[in-house]
Amino acid sequence: MIAFKRSFCCLLLLLGWASIASAQSKPPVIGYYVETETWSDPLEALGTLRADESVTLSATVTDTIAEINFDDGEQVERGRLLVRLEDAEEQALLRAAQAITDERRNASGRASQLQQRNLAARADVEDTQSQLRQAQADAQALEARLENYRIHAPFSGRVGFRDVSVGTLVTPGMALVTLDKLDVMKLDFTVPAVFLERLSAGLSLSATTAAYPDEVFRGDVASIGTRIDPVSRSVSVRAELANPDLKLRPGMLMEVIVQQRVRNTLVLPEAAIQPSGNRHFVMVIQQQENAPRLERREVAIGERRSGEVEVLEGISEGDLVVIHGLQLAREGQEVRILGIADDSTDIRSLLEADR
Template sequence: MTRNHPFPMPALALLLALAGCAKNDEAAVRAPPPPTPVVAADVATREWSDVIEAIGTAQANESITLTAKITETVRKINFIDGQKVDAGDVLVELTSSQQAAQLKDALALSKDADRQYQRQQDLVKQGTVSKSLFDTAQATRDSNAAKVDTIRAQLSDRVIVAPFSGVLGLRRVSVGTLVTPGTAITTLDDVHLVKLDFAVPETELASLKPGLAIRAATPAYPNRRFEGKIDSLDSRVDPVTRAITVRALIANPDGELRAGMLLNVDVLSRDRQALSVPELALVPIGQKQYVYKIENGDVARQIEVKVGTRRAGEVEIVEGLAAGDRVVVEGTVSLRDGAKVAVRSGGTGAAAQTARN
């Protein structure tokens, strides 16, 4: 006799199938999530400096406007616009024919007076002339020599020379121009060394001292950085702006920097060795900063860190990490403390480059 099964065969098959699905779902719930792919970077010790930012104006090391000392017409011009000149080069000659004639006459008189003096000196030794006649001849000789010096000085005022080596500006006179004392003829700038003056808040005064390195940049040369050093600090703080003027010197052998140019200045102070990480590694939570430190090669631990100063793409780590630690640079959004990670190569932007380094 055949025994009847408590469930029909189709119902039994359905129950067995449901039981299998329940076991699979339970196994899926118990299975750990796959590791989160991330990009990591090593915590490294690097050269570090605090940066004080400012805006400064370039000035020539030496700069003058050449003018005439007397009223006279221009006879000759010996330079062109923008010419480089050496100290002592004759730039402009003013009309001097009258003084040249006077000098010729004065030289003749001086020469004759000197001969008379020599003759009287010999006769005094022989006792044939009185001492008073000799004194008169000596006074005449000295007077004529002084006249020669006076006329030569007048002639020198009619010759304008470069007082130092540098670059000339635009010519502002022509041959025949009547110039007077104070008439601008051209400018002369010594730009082989540039003075850069900039204002720094008085709160940074303790960080400033002569010899500190500076970097300067200008939109005129977007790919250039000009390096120099602080030369001196003003003796006073401006009571209105509460800032102190700082002067730095920048070598300018190619003459690329010009007087009056505006430059962005970075003052580098407190040179030191510091731990740093890519700025993208930081995870701000409230007023605190955290990073995900990779432990045992595949576990991300959320670590609180104390940060210092920042620079392009990097941040100084004061506390919380040590050299050689690895931190997550990309993928922090998907992480939680204790999560498994899979460090991969690649990434984007500066973070990936830092990670590869």
């Protein structure tokens, strides 16, 4: 009886060890379904921002400031009067010219009436009409001169600091205020000329700046320079960035990434790739009669980016590959799938759930 119990206990131990050995022979792995994603080869550069439109407004005549109609940093509309210079003398000259114009218009009218009654010569009528046109031209010239005493916004934008005051004597060329159109920004940068074939208008890009480290600004390439710098062997590129919140400012330094050669391709996490010399392999999980087995496949890879790699050949969309547990995985081995990693489930959460 005692011998029977010992044999029975030994049998149970053997079964337990067999069960443990069987479980240990199926290493736990985490899978990932191969997907097709939009891919591009990033081209990095440093760029400087410029306003879409930018001007420094100045006077064209010498006189004192009579009126200032803006505040520091104010958004103004096109055509708004910003600065008016003292123009009393020109206003008086204009009124005099208008009075002369009225007088000569009346004289021309009277001469025309007399000529219709054959009481005046045709030459006299022509002389009065010529004098009227001269007076009108003089009045128009004074009106044009008066516009030099009024400085309007040539386009809608944001003015800079007001560094002048009422009563300040200004001279031609003296800067009065800056005006920048900031709702769209121009981003200028250079890239090596060897990439010229890959560049074209319309390519999308992203840009970041130290002023807003958590934000990414997106835009498109607007134009490419027509000349190559003979010293740096680079070409100038200009992009446009939308700036609806007016966060970006002219002169900012930005890190630019141009998305070139945009295409759809198979993408895998780098963790799924097993390098071996110049060759690369992945472990594909094959479902065979409810017993998942591994198949080692050689793949051809393309470009890399942070944490991901482009796969050109060797696998197809929808294949299930191992991205965790490759250290114990072997060709033809049965595995225990802990779960599938995707955008909503990461490896860490799957490992914690298996504890």
